[in-house]
Amino acid sequence: xxxxxxxxxxxxxxxxxxxxxxxxxxxxxxxxxxxxxxxxxxxxxxxxxxxxxxxxxxxxxxxxxxxxxxxxxxxxxxxxxxxxxxxxxxxxxxxxxxxxxxxxxxxxxxxxxxxxxxxxxxxxxxxxxxxxxxxxxxxxxxxxxxxxxxxxxxxxxxxxxxxxxxxxxxxxxxxxxxxxxxxxxxxxxxxxxxxxxxxxxxxxxxxxxxxxxxxxxxxxxxxxxxxxxxxxxxxxxxxxxxxxxxxxxxxxxx
Numbered sequence: 001x002x003x004x005x006x007x008x009x010x011x012x013x014x015x016x017x018x019x020x021x022x023x024x025x026x027x028x029x030x031x032x033x034x035x036x037x038x039x040x041x042x043x044x045x046x047x048x049x050x051x052x053x054x055x056x057x058x059x060x061x062x063x064x065x066x067x068x069x070x071x072x073x074x075x076x077x078x079x080x081x082x083x084x085x086x087x088x089x090x091x092x093x094x095x096x097x098x099x100x101x102x103x104x105x106x107x108x109x110x111x112x113x114x115x116x117x118x119x120x121x122x123x124x125x126x127x128x129x130x131x132x133x134x135x136x137x138x139x140x141x142x143x144x145x146x147x148x149x150x151x152x153x154x155x156x157x158x159x160x161x162x163x164x165x166x167x168x169x170x171x172x173x174x175x176x177x178x179x180x181x182x183x184x185x186x187x188x189x190x191x192x193x194x195x196x197x198x199x200x201x202x203x204x205x206x207x208x209x210x211x212x213x214x215x216x217x218x219x220x221x222x223x224x225x226x227x228x229x230x231x232x233x234x235x236x237x238x239x240x241x242x243x244x245x246x247x248x249x250x251x252x253x254x
Contacts, residue, residue: 014214015088015203017058018118019188020080021180022099023051023173025163050106051162053080054177056185058091063178069162069170077106085115089198091188093138093180096122119198123187130194138180138187147186151176193240196253207250210236211243218243224254 028046029039052067053076064083066076080103084090092099100120107114127136134140139150153176161169188195192212200214201207209216217237224233224244231244233254242254 013203015198015200016086017089017091018055018083018087019058019091019181019185020053020055020083020095020099021092021177021184022053022080022102023177024048024102025051026159048102050076050102052076052173052177053103054174054181055080055083056181058185058188063181065174065178067170067174069165070174074110077110077112081107081112081115084118087115087118088203089119089121091121091123091184093184093187094122094124096120096125121188121195121197123184123191123195126191126195138184142183142187145187145190147190148179148183150183151179193242199251201250207248208245209251210239210241211251211253212236212241213239215239218251 025046025048027044027048029043030045031037031039031043050068052065052069054063054065056063064079066079068076071079084103090100104114124136124138127133127141133144143149151172153172158169158172158176162173195212197212199207199211201209201211204214206216210218213236215236215238218234219237221233221235221242223230224242225231231246233242233244234251235242243251244254245251
């Protein structure tokens with residue numbers, strides 16, 4: 001089969017949406033004091049590393065968890081590589097600037113090539129772009145909007161115990177990591193009308209659907225105008241997202 005034939009046989013399917021969160025270790029270094037320290041490279045004893053991750057596929061009940069404690073480091077890194085390689089959209093909270101670069105470092109050090117490309121939806125960016133809450137910390141946001149919230153960790157002492165291999169600490173760490181993924185997915189669902197997500201038609205094969213959820217149930221609401229053009233305005237019955245309709249019939253964010 002030629003490449004052209006193989007590509008022609010591809011069928012539209014719903015996007016695989018993965019919500020993830022990682023936990024990392026602090027870097028260890030020799031320092032000469034407690035205040036206003038400049039740490040040089042030669043003072044580093046052990047750099048930061050990924051300790052564990054939790055991840056959940058949208059629409060599935062199970063939240064996956066891997067760690068260097070419960071699994072081998074190689075198993076943990078390969079597991080998150082496999083999930084990212086399968087994902088079409090990756091959801092997180094500040095994951096674009098924190099989690100993904102840490103994960104990519106682990107891939108590099110493990111000798112792995114990049115996973116297949118995916119779209120990132122960073123909910124911290126969504127919050128900063130659309131709202132003005134007193135804090136954009138995940139726990140504050142989820143509490144403010146009436147969702148479940150983050151578990152208390154007890155601070156640095158939990159990380160200290162985890163790094164010593166304490167089983168009770170790791171059990172608490174696991175619950176904390178999984179809870180972050182669960183509430184992030186809940187927040188993603190709530191913020192869907194505010195999120196400039198990739199067009200769902202890229203997976204369904206119909207670009208005339210709701211760009212956010214893929215629904216065909218769209219209600220007309222007159223016109224929406226830019227500085228130089230006017231477009232029909234529709235709203236999705238299912239998720240509430242507003243779209244403008246191009247002359248081709250394709251929808252775009254309003």
